Amino acid sequence: MQKMKIGLIQMGLKTSTDLEPAAIRDAMNEAHLPMIEKAAEQGVQVLCFQEVFNQPYFCPSQDGKWYAAAERVPEGPTCQMMQKLAAKHRMVIIVPVYEETETGVYYNTAAVFDADGSYLGKYHKTHIPQIAGFWEKFFFKPGKSNWPVFDTAFGKIGVYICYDRHFPEGWRALALNGAEVIFNPSATTAPVTSLTRVARSKPRPAKPRTNCWCTRSIWTWCARSATTGSSSATAARKPTPA
Numbered sequence: 001m002q003k004m005k006i007g008l009i010q011m012g013l014k015t016s017t018d019l020e021p022a023a024i025r026d027a028m029n030e031a032h033l034p035m036i037e038k039a040a041e042q043g044v045q046v047l048c049f050q051e052v053f054n055q056p057y058f059c060p061s062q063d064g065k066w067y068a069a070a071e072r073v074p075e076g077p078t079c080q081m082m083q084k085l086a087a088k089h090r091m092v093i094i095v096p097v098y099e100e101t102e103t104g105v106y107y108n109t110a111a112v113f114d115a116d117g118s119y120l121g122k123y124h125k126t127h128i129p130q131i132a133g134f135w136e137k138f139f140f141k142p143g144k145s146n147w148p149v150f151d152t153a154f155g156k157i158g159v160y161i162c163y164d165r166h167f168p169e170g171w172r173a174l175a176l177n178g179a180e181v182i183f184n185p186s187a188t189t190a191p192v193t194s195l196t197r198v199a200r201s202k203p204r205p206a207k208p209r210t211n212c213w214c215t216r217s218i219w220t221w222c223a224r225s226a227t228t229g230s231s232s233a234t235a236a237r238k239p240t241p242a
Contacts, residue, residue: 004154005044006047006181007046008047009049009050011050013028014031015027015028021055021068022068029077029081032054046093046152046157046181049095049185051186051187052187053095059135059136067139069098072099073097074113076099079095086115086116090115094112094183095111095113096108096109096110096185097110107140108139109122110161110185112152112157120150122145123160125164126143128142147177155180156178158174158177158183159182159183
């Protein structure tokens with residue numbers, strides 16, 4: 001695998017949750033623009049955002065208001081914006097959003113755009129938790145994405161989303177399907193992040209027989225993990241409230 005320069009953007013919510021989801025989406029998309037520009041200036045080749053990056057983590061609630069946050073992939077406004085930015089900066093962008101595939105059918109999704117702006121496909125989060133503080137089945141249908149690997153301009157990448165990380169079969173399937181780097185965009189709440197102690201480490205092969213690296217990106221901090229099945233990770237900064 002050729003050397004790949006990776007960027008991870010983590011950002012707290014920039015608006016009040018009292019606003020309508022469309023207004024929150026637009027504000028968050030706009031807030032990411034300077035950081036995307038900075039990543040491009042630093043030569044980032046593959047850029048990844050956090051899980052459902054342009055909304056609050058709304059799953060502690062069961063408020064139907066948040067269904068309005070869902071958009072189509074890749075036709076929705078967020079994907080259309082990121083597709084143009086990928087082409088502009090010659091940068092692969094992984095775009096985790098709340099998706100509505102048809103009326104009333106919702107997924108936790110990551111869309112992938114290549115460095116020429118072409119849409120390579122998407123991954124739907126497979127494992128959906130349903131416990132206090134994480135009522136995700138109220139919002140997301142479990143995905144059946146068949147572990148897609150995206151052949152980008154800079155290497156073959158896979159995506160696994162947040163809670164998926166606790167289930168090793170997906171990591172293994174992605175590696176066996178040819179992924180050289182696996183991204184795990186995630187979101188979580190303060191009580192969980194405060195229990196996770198992490199330290200930045202140099203990435204190394206996850207398993208010698210698959211020669212696969214994994215990169216983890218958690219709600220308020222950037223991370224790189226050297227393991228494929230562990231929930232431990234690496235972090236650059238102390239978690240801050242989203």
